[in-house]
Amino acid sequence: MNQIMIGKFIAFKRKQKNLTQEQLAQILNISNKTVSKWETGKSMPDYTLVKPLCEALNISVSELIDGQTSNESVKINEDQLIELMRKTQQLENQRVLLYGVIFVTMGTSMQALAYSTDKSYLFGCMLFVSIVELILGLGTIIRYLLK
The missing domain is CATH 1.20.5 (Single alpha-helices involved in coiled-coils or other helix-helix interfaces)
Structure with missing residues (x-):
């Protein structure tokens, strides 16, 4: 897992959904500083926030982990x-x-x-x-x- 790549992907998907860091933070019930740390690659989302984050950004968990949109239909549990x-x-x-x-x-x-x-x-x-x-x-x- 590349934290910086994942962070850039989170930022890209957030902007694509026209959300600010503050708005995404409110959806996930966290601080906007936490979102900023993810997007700069300083930290990773807590495992308890992975599914809600993916739902908010309309991505799969595997796409989040890869740090890019997947065009393949890979079946990952x-x-x-x-x-x-x-x-x-x-x-x-x-x-x-x-x-x-x-x-x-x-x-x-x-x-x-x-x-x-x-x-x-x-x-x-x-x-x-x-x-x-x-x-x-x-x-x-x-x-x-x-x-």
């Missing part, structure tokens, strides 16, 4: 495609959680290592780095949990 997108998004979220856990683990290890030094300049640096890692890790985990 759209429910399976959406399920694949859901699982991909879920894995992406789990990756974020894993980063948080790694940062917390590194911070804890660095703190233990700092206390095993001779309490010099190195101790201060290691303690500072461990605190930063713990804050980053906890922030990442909290952001994951609030999603």
Whole structure:
């Protein structure tokens, strides 16, 4: 999937239907900034919005994923495609959680290592780095949990 190509396709189809980003956002009950992020290729639609987006733009899910209108009558099970997108998004979220856990683990290890030094300049640096890692890790985990 090419996010930029998909974004350009969404913008093209939206303009073809004479819709503004704001109007499309209202149809989908999201913000116009979200539509803008899709169209610039900065993010992809959430799997829960794929079918409503396709209905609003009068395209198929496979056309959305391809980023172009399909002239072929290819039979793709759209429910399976959406399920694949859901699982991909879920894995992406789990990756974020894993980063948080790694940062917390590194911070804890660095703190233990700092206390095993001779309490010099190195101790201060290691303690500072461990605190930063713990804050980053906890922030990442909290952001994951609030999603």
